[in-house]
Amino acid sequence: MLIDTIIENASIITMSEARPYAHSVGINHGVIVGIDEELLGVSARNRINAQGATVVPGFNDAHAHSVWFGLTLIEADVSGATTLTDIYDVIAEAAADSEGDGWIIASGLNHHATGGNYPDRDELDRVSQGRPVWIKHSSGHACVLNGVALKLVGAENSAPTVPSGGRVVVDDSGRPTGVLEETAMSLVQQLVLPYPLTVIEDALAKATTQYAREGLTSVTDAGIAGGWIGHSPREFAAYQNAKDARKLLSRMQVMVSIDALDALPGHSDDPAGVGLAAGIRSGAGDEWLQLGPTKIFTDGSLLASTALMTEHYEGASHNHGYLQGDPEALREQALAAHRTGWALALHAIGDGALDFALGILESAREDSSHPTMPNRIEHGGVIRPDQLQRLAATGASVVPQPHFIRLFGDGMIERLGAERAQWSYRARSFLDAGIVLPGSSDRPVAPGAPLAVMQSFVERLTQSGASYGEGEKITAHEALRAYTVGSAVATGWGARKGTVARGMLADLVVLADSPVDVRAERIGQIGVEATIVGGFVSHDRSGLFSAVPGVRGSVAE
Structure with a gap:
């Protein structure tokens, strides 16, 4: 032979x-x-x-944002800023290096690195030479606009009405600061998006080239084509174009955002539901490019204190976070997708959001539909002890990001307090409960080199060196298994990948x-x-x- x-x-x-x-x-x-x-x-x-x-x-990142990551390699980069002056310098340089009066777009803002302070809208006006500025927060759950951009979105002097689950932040006088949270980001997105397919294809080429350097052979893009996470209604076409042009250097699975799915007509015997035209659903594609679950945001982020908690954030008795929409509407939309064969990927970071997501998964498990891949909880930032067995009973995977501990752990401890930090971004508890544990990064929210993420699985140390959930440590072999076998199983590829x-x-x-x-x-x-x-x-x-x-x-x- x-x-x-x-x-x-x-x-x-x-x-x-x-x-x-x-x-x-x-x-x-x-x-x-x-x-x-x-x-x-x-x-x-x-x-x-x-x-x-x-x-x-091959390493398999079960939750990243490939287009978004690729765009950060193209856009102005403020990820290294430790002072507001650093940010202003990047914007000023971008304004000087480009011609015209178009948008200056920057990525990687982490206001925790600048003492909890966001850039000033007026100072951004000065350094941008009168051009609109859009700075994306590293969490993906907020952004900052300058005054010129606020005027373009109708929020120069007062906060306009925004979709449920978002906020235009204002100062004591009611003047918008430039910070938009969650669904309020649609104000700027509807002006700037969609990106041309050629730009998205270039972003994918840059992203997967970096993936190859790090040993990544498979990656799941956790949200395309709709909502604040999408870049074009035709985003999957950009993936196909990149594949056909041999620009992809890794296997790709993509989650379509739930709001990109529409009501599907059909025979009276067919279950009523939502999906893509022609009934396309999770599992379509091949080993190189495949449709994964539909991505559903239930809440926000710990970094922005918008994740829904059952108890208030430390030092903010008025703030429990919030859901990203009407609960009944979110629930029905998710179950309607499941009825037409879509696996569910429910973003749930706060324990309050997890309670809500578990209710959906339990109803989905009772449904006669059988999606071709597992349902999932994305992140699981805080999971109470009483939720673990309930979670295991749903059969869903949980996809945490241990490298958040290294980068953001000190800030998360401040917001959660000592007890809830022990329940945060778990690993050992999942394995002990029989819950599939995959490896993931949420890049570009955090760096995504798999070996560094595995180290965070094992060490669970914050940037200051503090231990974060000591009882949730796993071994190096278990961390490697998460990035290989665990991710393969969580993405429905356990029979072909991971060993x-x-x-x-x-x-x-x-x-x-x-x-x-x-x-x-x-x-x-x-x-x-x-x-x-x-x-x-x-x-x-x-x-x-x-x-x-x-x-x-x-x-x-």
Whole structure:
């Protein structure tokens, strides 16, 4: 038998319970055909000596925002700002570097890094040379406009009416400060969006190029085509165009925002529901590009104190956060999508929002519909002990972001208090309760290099070095499993991804060291030597693969 490639002399962590370790793996037509003794008597066009390097299944980020991330690589960047002056300097430079009177758009604002202060609308007017400014908060749940932009959206001197679940922040005199929260961001989005498809395609190319450098072979984009999370009603077409043009260097699953789904007519025997025209639903596509669940926002963010809590935020007895719409309307919309075959991905960060989301999942579980992939809770920022078994009984996965602990943990402790911080961004509790734990980043809300996120799973340390939920720590092997097996199962691909075994897709990462053997503080520093997607090499820092004729190529070929 002649196959495409055999990688040998490797230290392979297979993540398969039946065969945890191996030293060689054979690949043919993008699929793993065997390991070790299963390759006896097999010849290969290419034999690659891995020189003892560690090989693991391809990393899979179950919740990121690929278009949004790619756009941050194009737009002005304020993510490194530690003072308001830093932000003003970035905006001034952007104004000087571009011509005309169009919008200046910046990404990565973190007001916690600037002492809790947002940029001043009037100062932004001065440094932008009279151009409208739109600065996106890193959480995605807020933005800042200057006075010129506020005038364009009809909010120069007073707060206009905004959709339920949002707010135009005003000062003591009632004058808008420039901060828009949650659904109020639609005021600016309806002026600037949609982005051209070519811009979205370029953003995807830039995003997946970075993914390849980090060992990511699969990524789920958690919301496209609608709401404040979408960039164009045709966003999925941009994904298809990028795939056809061989710009995607990773497999992509995309969640369509619930508000992009419409009522579906049909036969009287068909269940009434909402969806895409022609009845397209979760699962459509292939291993390179697939429709995932529909994304549903129930509440906001801990960073912006808009996530719905059953108890008030520390130091703010009047603020419990809020739902992002009428509860009954949200519930019926979610169940209507589920009836037509859509899996549900419910963004729920506060424990109050989780109570609401659990009610939806419990009703969905009683429904006779059977979506082709698991329902999910996105984030699960605060989950009370009494909610864990109820959550497990729904069969839903929970998709937390442990790297939030490293970046935002000190601020979250301040808002939640010591007790609720112990219930926040859990991991160990999920595994103990039998709940699937995937790996995810929510990039660009936080950096998304998988190995660094795994380190946060293991250490659970804030930026100041404080322990955050000590009892929720997991081992390095469990963290690796989350980013491989866990994400595969959570996205409905457990039978084809996540392990190095015969019949699985040939998605592999070659590492300079073993993440399960190094000290915890070194996991994020391990070099990614090569990334292989479907048998093709998308990244090769090692040079081992590019030296072999016919191995390196486009993942979309």
